[in-house]
Amino acid sequence: MVAQTDFNVPEAEETGLTFVENAILKARNAAKHTKLPAFADDSGLVVDALNGAPGIYSARYAGIKATSKDNIDKLLYELRDIPTAKRSAHFYCVMVFIKHELDPAPIITEGRWDGLILQQPQGKNGFGYDPIFFVPTHNCSAAELPPATKNQLSHRGQALAKIADSFISGNK
DSSP: OOOGGGGTOOOOOOOOSSHHHHHHHHHHHHHHHHSSOEEEEEEEEEEGGGTTOBGGGGGGTTOTTOOHHHHHHHHHHHTTTSOGGGOEEEEEEEEEEESSTTOSSOEEEEEEEEEEEOSSOOOSSSOTTGGGEEETTTTEEGGGSOHHHHHHHSHHHHHHHHHHHHHHTTOO
16 A cells, blocks of 8 residues: 555545545545545544534644644543543544545445543553543553554554455455
């Protein structure tokens, strides 16, 4: 697999209203510019107490040029009056594979990783919201997990495994 940056593919404009729409836009953009089959994903953090926010806007929750710290700070501020027991959240990922830009039947898979939002960041690994995403099965934040464990548990890892299974089973 080769990253689209190796082909100088411009970033797709994420104009969709769902993770599925944005993942398809990204895959079609990559296939259009490379003339090759393409994988793409869209993912984000979904917080129940915030009606699903930041959702598809996770990377730019605190603004277009916001840092991960800015996004975390905004999220923690929004949850400031919500007790830990009511801070349920999940990371969600949609992964898409298309054979060509106009493929009418993309393979679409999803992954979901359930957890809670902590009161303050913990851990140094990972990126994005990992320091405030508590993983109950491992009693730590996603940023405290070893990378191999995180990859196995994560929403992206789940979606990627499902894409791989579809190739193994001959669905594409």
